[in-house]
Amino acid sequence: MSLSPAQLDRIAYRRRQTVISVLIAAASTLVVGVLLAVGLTGAPGWDRVRESFFDLSVARDALPDVAAGLWLNVRLLVFCALGALALGLLIALLRTLRGPVFFPVRALATGYTYTFRGLPLIIVLYVLTLGVPGLRLEGMPSVLVLGGIALVITYAGYLAEVFRAGIESVHPSQLAAARSLGLTYRQTMRHVVLPQAVRRVAPPLLNDTVALQKDVGLVSLAGPIDAVRAAQISTAETFNYTPYIVAGVLFVLLAMPLIAVTDWVTLRAARRQS
Amino acid sequence: MILSVQGVRKVFGSHRVLDGLDLSVDEHQVVALIGASGSGKSTLLRCVNLLEDIDDGMIWLDGEHITDPRVNPDKVRQRIGIVFQSYNLFPHMTVLENITLAPVRVHRRSAKEAADAAREWLTRVGLAEKADAYPDRLSGGQQQRVAIVRALINSPRLLLLDEVTSALDPELVGEVLSMIRDLKGEGMTMVLATHEMGFARQVADTVCFLDGGKVLEQGPPEQVFGDPSEPRTRQFLSRIIEAGRL
Ligand SMILES: Nc1ncnc2c1ncn2[C@@H]1O[C@H](COP(=O)(O)OP(=O)(O)O)[C@@H](O)[C@H]1O
Ligand SMILES: [Mg+2]
Numbered sequence: 001m002s003l004s005p006a007q008l009d010r011i012a013y014r015r016r017q018t019v020i021s022v023l024i025a026a027a028s029t030l031v032v033g034v035l036l037a038v039g040l041t042g043a044p045g046w047d048r049v050r051e052s053f054f055d056l057s058v059a060r061d062a063l064p065d066v067a068a069g070l071w072l073n074v075r076l077l078v079f080c081a082l083g084a085l086a087l088g089l090l091i092a093l094l095r096t097l098r099g100p101v102f103f104p105v106r107a108l109a110t111g112y113t114y115t116f117r118g119l120p121l122i123i124v125l126y127v128l129t130l131g132v133p134g135l136r137l138e139g140m141p142s143v144l145v146l147g148g149i150a151l152v153i154t155y156a157g158y159l160a161e162v163f164r165a166g167i168e169s170v171h172p173s174q175l176a177a178a179r180s181l182g183l184t185y186r187q188t189m190r191h192v193v194l195p196q197a198v199r200r201v202a203p204p205l206l207n208d209t210v211a212l213q214k215d216v217g218l219v220s221l222a223g224p225i226d227a228v229r230a231a232q233i234s235t236a237e238t239f240n241y242t243p244y245i246v247a248g249v250l251f252v253l254l255a256m257p258l259i260a261v262t263d264w265v266t267l268r269a270a271r272r273q274s
Numbered sequence: 275m276i277l278s279v280q281g282v283r284k285v286f287g288s289h290r291v292l293d294g295l296d297l298s299v300d301e302h303q304v305v306a307l308i309g310a311s312g313s314g315k316s317t318l319l320r321c322v323n324l325l326e327d328i329d330d331g332m333i334w335l336d337g338e339h340i341t342d343p344r345v346n347p348d349k350v351r352q353r354i355g356i357v358f359q360s361y362n363l364f365p366h367m368t369v370l371e372n373i374t375l376a377p378v379r380v381h382r383r384s385a386k387e388a389a390d391a392a393r394e395w396l397t398r399v400g401l402a403e404k405a406d407a408y409p410d411r412l413s414g415g416q417q418q419r420v421a422i423v424r425a426l427i428n429s430p431r432l433l434l435l436d437e438v439t440s441a442l443d444p445e446l447v448g449e450v451l452s453m454i455r456d457l458k459g460e461g462m463t464m465v466l467a468t469h470e471m472g473f474a475r476q477v478a479d480t481v482c483f484l485d486g487g488k489v490l491e492q493g494p495p496e497q498v499f500g501d502p503s504e505p506r507t508r509q510f511l512s513r514i515i516e517a518g519r520l
Contacts, residue, residue, distance in 0.1 A: 196366050
């Protein structure tokens with residue numbers, strides 16, 4: 001296939017433009033980077049900042065403990081995310097139940113989402129991890145499990161609303177089509193409404209999971225040695241805040257793949273809508 | 275008689291959309307509903323399929339009073355097929371999954387048996403190679419034919435068609451109409467709401483003109499189109515002729 005001179009000229013022109021754009025971007029990045037570095041290191045007090053937050057030897061000493069603590073965060077995140085998704089979906093489904101028999105169930109599910117979206121997570125955490133063990137009941141789960149439960153029940157409140165928004169976004173004509181085929185209400189929910197709803201709300205669900213992965217660090221308030229708690233211990237030993245920075249960097253690194261997946265899913269969903 | 279609609283009333287707010295409407299449909303009969311936009315054609319079809327509750331009157335299907343509140347509507351809908359103007363295929367399912375959903379979940383046929391029946395239907399309507407495609411990869415005419423197959427595979431006693439060609443580009447209308455013509459040849463009992471007067475004339479045994487919430491005039495197409503007795507019908511038809519649709 002031979003191209004006309006006009007097309008060859010267009011291709012050559014676009015290629016030149018691309019090269020120029022890349023060069024401009026590189027130069028601009030370099031200038032901004034140098035300005036930032038000079039501004040930061042030249043600022044008064046930079047030496048003290050570096051000592052208390054970016055002390056490399058302190059970082060090296062703290063890293064093993066903080067990383068070990070992070071493993072706990074990771075495990076907690078996986079269980080809490082799965083638990084909150086399951087409970088959130090259940091509550092969203094309970095809110096869609098119809099008929100007078102289910103009135104109390106619907107009311108409870110609605111009350112649940114109102115309560116746990118309004119209640120600060122920290123209060124739920126304190127009540128469950130500090131208050132409940134004080135009851136000295138038989139077979140009390142560990143503080144860690146209680147902290148996990150606090151995260152699950154709080155996040156389930158948000159996720160239930162996300163699922164419900166998804167369920168309501170499915171057009172009534174889809175329900176009519178399913179019912180007209182003789183499917184029962186439950187079969188319609190199961191095979192027609194939910195699959196579409198979940199696909200549509202995958203981006204906000206993942207976003208809440210990113211938020212959850214940060215809040216998992218709050219269980220340190222109750223004592224379990226996760227990354228945040230490990231950093232706190234090492235800070236108390238050295239009177240240096242570098243371990244917190246280490247923990248922070250690890251959290252960000254941990255979140256990156258999840259955030260990348262979220263962005264990708266969101267982009268794909270947006271493209272499918274258009 | 276398969277379907278008998280007796281004095282049905284349907285009110286939205288203060289608007290009486292159906293106001294004591296009577297209609298009967300015999301086996302193998304094709305009835306075309308015509309009337310201005312908003313005259314209640316879709317509402318009537320939705321009432322027959324129990325997608326809307328009626329406010330008065332009765333609807334009978336095969337000698338059973340289906341608007342009796344003790345009747346299970348899911349069981350009634352299993353015997354009636356309906357196809358909508360906007361196709362309403364399930365976007366997350368392939369063509370084959372769309373068609374086999376009800377046979378497998380409602381009629382308890384095996385997945386294999388249902389898929390075989392679905393492929394046979396798709397071959398008949400020239401869509402065999404689309405079995406595994408998702409609806410958004412199909413043209414409007416293809417989607418609508420899939421929607422008709424989805425309704426037909428459950429062997430309904432009665433097929434309701436609600437302006438199944440109005441959302442289609444003109445060049446795609448023909449393929450859907452020819453499918454309906456074939457169904458008539460096979461003796462399928464149908465009630466169709468339509469704007470395609472030419473088609474209603476060809477395929478319908480009886481044409482019903484809806485106006486004021488009632489069937490104002492009905493008869494064979496030659497009579498209703500050729501020599502309408504009601505002034506309102508004449509007025510409606512002359513507007514249609516002006517719009518170039520007859
Ligand atoms: N769900 C509804 N709520 C309120 N009004 C409705 C509803 N469905 C239909 N209508 C009204 O009922 C009338 C008849 O509508 P429809 O049956 O769709 O007419 P047609 O199909 O003949 O164009 C219209 O005025 C419409 O606005
Ligand atoms: Mg209509």
